[in-house]
Amino acid sequence: MSQDQTVTTLDADLAVIGFGKGGKTLAGTMARRGQRVVLVEQSARMYGGTCINIGCVPTKALVHEAQTPxxxxxxxTRYARAVGRxxxxxxLLRGKNLAMLDxxxxxxxxxxxxxxxxxxTLEVRAGDDTLRVTAAAIVVNTGADPVLPPVPGLRESAHVVTSTQLLERPRRPAHLVVLGGGYVAVEFASMHAAFGARVTVVARGPRLLRGEDPDVAAEATAILVDSGVEVLTDATVTGVRDDGAEAVVAYEDAAGQDGELRGDVVLAALGRAPHTADLDLAAAGVETDVRxxxxxxxxxxxxVPHVFAVGDVNGGPQFTYVSLDDYRIVLDQLVGDGTRSTADRRAIASAVFMTPPLARVGLTETEARATGRRxxxxxxxxxxxxxVPRARIVHDTRGLMKAVVDADTDEVLGVTMLSHDAHETINIVALAMRLGATAGRLRDEIYTHPSMTEALNDLFGALPPD
Structure with missing residues (x-):
């Protein structure tokens, strides 16, 4: 039942702050076990959490619309329709998420x-009303917020938006300037280029996607450039100022030369920080790190042993599926044998939803060489x-695949895929790695045809002899 009337105090077995994946799943599970649960969410527009409202679902929905001429x-017009859809x-998903708990x-x-x-004890304020919630166990599930660094004029510009704000704009940018070179920057750049916008990406580092191997990052950048995206690397933004209907982004390149870009929309995709500032965690004795x-x-x-933190707020990988695994760990602490932990996690895959998608599990070649293994x-x-005819069937043969294997044990250390259906195929590799399948097993496995998964026959078959 929703809390419609003013109540002075609520006593609960479990209180959850935030409607994200880990917290809402734990709330529902514990309630079905007969526990009294209070879930606090600061905005009705965030029922269900970041993923369905301002993260995975809307961004990937727009990516799909962009790929569907x-x-x-x-x-x-196509962009405005996509935003509306x-x-x-x-x-719809907000309503369903609320109904599941309600x-x-x-x-x-x-x-x-x-x-x-x-x-x-939690104090919850809603307008003039104050509610006091006491609980035996409390879970902090407040997520993370986009970071706006102290660049002169960045916060003051009327044309600078976060990813959340850009998702809500019904009008397609004429020229989108993207600040940043990570996952969010690449996804939005790829998406808006597919909608016909002019897009310029400004990255401070020497390349986009710095967590990937140089050859993979170069291939991803080439795909972006071929789709019409202009990419500026080694460019440090020094200021932003508004000039009528446009923002002027000033930057300095690697040679120390000054430059300017004009765009009607500037996306600040410069990372996310855990949302903890207004929780008064110190009052509970809960510590935070420097971030x-x-x-x-x-x-x-x-x-504080009875207070847990799940999802992006605990500084771990910022993925919805990791938050779901956080739920499993906390549930095991509350009603299980308490043995499940983050140390159990192996081979967690990730994906960048550019077109085609970039997905990876395990180590890059750079990381693997740093271990000293052969x-x-x-x-x-x-x-x-x-x-692998599937790529030709769908008319997209762009990209590459890369496998890194321990020469002494045949253990698969990492696989990167920049290709059609990479975000799906990578899950097969991740599961195989978790189950200890060797490179030889993946090379000789039987896969459906024609599918992108059978690229694993080719990829692992291309490993040089030891």
């Missing part, structure tokens, strides 16, 4: 801002994989 519509989707008799959903007043992330142990307990490495361009 409609000859009857111009790009601006995405808004309808997130609204239907449980022992769950109370409270919309308001929570802060600790002591280790077991503001809640400090947790391998069981996701904070410095390696066998295979790199295959998708266009050279004659035995």
């Amino acid at each position: 409609d000859a009857a519509l111009d790009d601006e 995405t808004a309808d989707l997130t609204s 239907a449980l008799d022992t769950v109370t959903v409270v919309t308001g801002r929570a802060r600790f007043t002591d280790p077991h 503001g992330a809640v400090v947790v142990d391998e069981h996701l307990r904070t410095t 390696l066998r490495v295979a790199t295959r361009r998708v266009s050279d994989m004659a035995t």
